[in-house]
Amino acid sequence: MKAVLCKEHGLPETLVIEDVASPEPGEGQVLLEIHAAAVNFPDVLIIQNLYQFKPDLPFSPGGEVSGRVAKVGPGVKQVKVGDRVIGSCGWGGYAEEIVLDEAKLLPIPDSMDYVTASAFLMTYGTSHHALKNRAEIQPGETLLVLGAAGGVGLAAVELGKAMGARVIAAASTEEKVATAKAHGADDGFVYPTGSLDRAQQKAMSEKIKELTGGKGADVIYDPVGGDYAEPALRAIAWKGRYLVVGFAAGDIPKIPLNLTLLKGCQIVGVFWGAFTTVERAAHEENLAELMSMFAAGTIKPHVSKTYALEDAATALNDMAARRVQGKVVLNVR
Numbered sequence: 001m002k003a004v005l006c007k008e009h010g011l012p013e014t015l016v017i018e019d020v021a022s023p024e025p026g027e028g029q030v031l032l033e034i035h036a037a038a039v040n041f042p043d044v045l046i047i048q049n050l051y052q053f054k055p056d057l058p059f060s061p062g063g064e065v066s067g068r069v070a071k072v073g074p075g076v077k078q079v080k081v082g083d084r085v086i087g088s089c090g091w092g093g094y095a096e097e098i099v100l101d102e103a104k105l106l107p108i109p110d111s112m113d114y115v116t117a118s119a120f121l122m123t124y125g126t127s128h129h130a131l132k133n134r135a136e137i138q139p140g141e142t143l144l145v146l147g148a149a150g151g152v153g154l155a156a157v158e159l160g161k162a163m164g165a166r167v168i169a170a171a172s173t174e175e176k177v178a179t180a181k182a183h184g185a186d187d188g189f190v191y192p193t194g195s196l197d198r199a200q201q202k203a204m205s206e207k208i209k210e211l212t213g214g215k216g217a218d219v220i221y222d223p224v225g226g227d228y229a230e231p232a233l234r235a236i237a238w239k240g241r242y243l244v245v246g247f248a249a250g251d252i253p254k255i256p257l258n259l260t261l262l263k264g265c266q267i268v269g270v271f272w273g274a275f276t277t278v279e280r281a282a283h284e285e286n287l288a289e290l291m292s293m294f295a296a297g298t299i300k301p302h303v304s305k306t307y308a309l310e311d312a313a314t315a316l317n318d319m320a321a322r323r324v325q326g327k328v329v330l331n332v333r
């Protein structure tokens with residue numbers, strides 16, 4: 001079977017595609033014939049050894065896949081050959097096959113195709129957990145989403161609306177803001193790219209205040225970090241919740257703590273991967289809610305482009321260069 005391999009840490013160009021032996025499922029495991037593999041920002045980081053998980057070399061990137069169960073190992077109880085499933089793997093997904101514990105699988109509803117299924121769980125799971133469990137967002141509150149046309153950002157826009165919030169989308173281009181509005185955002189603005197000087201940071205805070213009638217945003221969803229975090233936090237409402245989701249801009253912001261005192265606000269960490277194992281029951285409740293929102297058409301995953309497995313490096317470079325909107329997926333078969 002073909003697999004995209006990271007044999008040395010580096011940029012996407014260092015990835016190679018090779019034929020490797022098919023893996024064999026062990027006790028409690030299944031062999032999955034992969035149909036689609038989502039491209040997520042952590043894939044860009046993991047191949048450079050910049051992510052919190054550091055697999056041994058060589059490995060395939062790709063944290064979530066969809067496919068068909070091709071073989072089951074001894075002791076497998078929940079799934080059978082032929083089942084269509086989503087697989088959460090962390091890495092190993094940019095390949096034609098993968099072996100996974102059956103606990104890492106979720107059935108795909110009949111109305112969901114493989115491409116959508118591969119791109120569903122991490123983005124909606126993260127944003128749902130963030131808004132529901134971490135921010136405890138309330139109907140009528142204002143939600144500001146940074147990187148609002150990205151993977152987790154666009155999911156936050158849709159889920160924020162579904163939870164009754166007024167959503168403001170912030171992104172680096174008019175086109176991205178328009179995409180977020182097409183997915184439900186009530187308002188939006190463009191922020192500058194590159195490092196932001198003091199005047200640009202001040203202008204960003206003022207813009208958020210202007211769009212919230214001077215009150216500031218009740219909840220801020222931040223998957224971007226860098227120079228955008230502090231001006232956003234300076235425009236948070238009294239008792240606001242600032243969700244730390246990721247650092248796509250590269251730099252981890254260092255925030256003056258007095259801002260939390262002045263705003264009576266909370267800075268709240270979000271780690272969906274840990275939540276899925278540490279709080280299993282709450283995660284399963286969330287999954288059921290997300291699947292019913294999908295069935296009802298309340299959330300509509302936006303896959304803007306698919307690539308062949310051979311073009312994995314191009315997909316990762318597009319993501320790293322901010323050229324991606326919504327989700328992009330490797331169409332493996």
Ligand SMILES: NC(=O)c1ccc[n+]([C@@H]2O[C@H](COP(=O)([O-])OP(=O)(O)OC[C@H]3O[C@@H](n4cnc5c(N)ncnc54)[C@H](OP(=O)(O)O)[C@@H]3O)[C@@H](O)[C@H]2O)c1
Pocket residue numbers: 039040041042122123126147148149150151152153170171172173176223224244245246247248249250270271272273319320321322324326
């Ligand atoms: N905490 C968790 O549990 C969790 C779970 C999943 C993902 N994450 C994190 O969330 C972040 C976003 O992931 P994603 O898969 O949604 O990525 P994505 O689709 O690439 O979205 C990230 C957004 O960040 C913005 N951005 C700003 N500066 C950037 C830069 N220098 N390079 C690339 N993007 C930049 C881009 O929007 P603009 O161009 O509009 O600024 C882009 O749309 C990542 O840091 C990821 O590790 C965290």
